[in-house]
Amino acid sequence: MSTELPQHQVETSQQRHIRHQGMEASGVLDTVEKGFGGNPEAMQYFYDLFRDVYCEGIKPHPDKEMIGTMCVQIPDEIIHAAGGIPVRLCNGFYTDEEVGGDFMPAKSCSLVKASLGMLKSETNPYSDGIKSIINPTTCDQKKKAAGMMREMGYQVYDMELPPVKESEEGREYWRRSVRKFTHEVGKLTGKKVTRKNLKATIKQVGQAQLTYHRLNELRKNTPIPILGKDIFMVTNAYFFDDLTRWTAATEKLCTEIEARVAEGYNAAGRRSPRIVFTGSPPVFPNLKIPLMIEQADGVIVADETCSSNRLLNDMVSVDEWFMYDMVDAIADRYLKSCTCPIFTMNDDRIRRLIELVRTFKADGVIYQAFSGCSVYEMEQRSVAKAMEKEGIPMLYIETDYSPSGTGQLSTRIEAFMESLKVRGRQK
Amino acid sequence: MKIKAAIDHMDLRRFRFWFQLSAFLLLVYGGRLAINLGTSLPTFSCGYNKSGTAGVCYLLPLQHQLAQPWERLFSPAGVMVLSGLGIFLLWFVALNKAWCGFICPLGTIQDWITALRKKMGIRYSTYTDEQFKKLSLIKYVFLLILIFVPLAIGGQFLSHDWGTPFCQLCPARMIIPLFNGDFSQWVIDFSSTGRMVLTALGMFITGLFLIGSFLKKRFFCFFCPMGAFHYIFSKLSIFKLKKEGDKCTVCGDCYRVCDMQIKPIADDVVSKDILMDDCILCLKCVASCPEQGALRVDILGKTVFESTKGGFVKRMGLEAKK
């Protein structure tokens, strides 16, 4: 998968795609790595990881059975226990979005289009080689994407998620889905999920989560010891990295950041407004809005998105270490606390945002919605209203993956940052 | 501070096991050492366990007292009912429903049966929402029976054969004396219709108890009138189960492990006082909550045990290998 062209040959469309993808990735990586200064040393692992995978075409799991997952609700613990490697296929490439545009109506979500485009063009090293995809019935676009993925020749497993999470009926429905999945996933990987394996992987994933919690906790400090763009790189790496390696690298980062906290290191500016990020998920390389925020002297101190915090926040609690209880416990973890907007109610997300603003001492909230991501667009109103009631300034941004129109966006973000600073002075 | 952290990180399972065992030995055998804690205990320390009991469950004297002729009950002599209640309340106020989760011998026996089921790797059963709502009313029916049947006896509407009706139905009467080798309660009393109906039903309920608590954690506690009686006074207690809704992510971890299937423990993010009528204050919920300070136990307004990430990690065995 070389990006260099033999001179006498005409570039195939696939080669062109790969070249464009590499350019897109390295452009963003350059900004993340060189655009800010003061990178923690331990971040190098993550920068290199992304460069290897997206620019050098190195496969992260060359000879393992990868299982693609489409949303945050697919239980990693179970896939690991079946000997598979869960790889989250939500994609952030504009290059892929253009290919995926053929499948979806024009006004649909960039993320879904990009994911379809990636699967179609088979150029993404981290998804290359995937045969099976687990697709939960979350938003309409993901649901309908399943059919198109099937058409492309993937084996798609529809994992049924209820639209209501508060009721016992919904809970039982989801538990059944998860129990069935536990049984079926073994057929995809060729290895049965056993009590012993599952117990081990619950603990393994739990430890990864704890390491993330440790890192996240450090962001409560003033001054802020680490920028949000780095956190997104860490959590995005969780999409596809080896679990043990990821945990070890993140642990190293924690130690370094703890030392920074001890010496009062400030990763941001003197008066940088502290931001809580929410809405449609930033997925590498679409870190457009997070980067703009931090380029405009803001700093993201916490987030409420499914590509980052929600991925690792809530933990499994088991009462009896047998299959029956472990599987149900896993099911509960992925349903009950999930703040995905596809559910009928969004009170939990609002409560969570308010709590994040409070505990991370944030000055404001930035809400990103991909145009065409109707669920996040629809929830905007209720979230804005709740924030207003709490006296929390919020900026709502509708955006997509296209590189055009960034000037206007950054002006709005800069203005918001200024207003937060003024507000901070008046306090 | 150190002590607080040690408590927050404790292995609740083990602590409860030893605490319950000690309480069991004390209440079931303490009488042999001439220990006497009186007759107003807010827990099923069964008075029929004559050779061993160290104190008597308040429901027994209560039913006796209420069955006095009305002219006595509603005269100044009736004050003795109130004095019994007073002592009951003193005991109760100190520990609230933790009497159920930590002391009640019948509760402990159910936990032992659960441990046996677990050993065998058999799945526990649960009620559906609908079943839960209906079944959890039964304890109030028992409570009404144990108050109004004795009153009806005192008013001469019913014969004394119907005396201490709840005790005749209660599985503790048959089961707890067994621990002292006393099988005398395992009979159906044919001396009168009332006795026969009650003791036959009692036998049936005991059978249900044994099967039920094997299949379902704390099976009998849903039906326990003592629990219902507690709930009337629980607001008075100095021992409180509190929730900080803002810190809760509604992950449901607490609800999952709750033997009593109390859903509001996870879903209610508004109430500060989160003690529900079915709660047995076993504190499993606090121990299994991963969010710092979302659930806690206060005694006299001082927090003695609260949910912490560190405690959660320890109890789940997630500590990183050093």
Ligand code: SF4
């Ligand atoms: S709510 Fe908590 S203390 Fe009460 S019974 Fe359930 S787990 Fe035990």
Ligand code: SF4
């Ligand atoms: S375990 Fe804690 S955070 Fe989870 S639902 Fe219960 S109280 Fe809330």
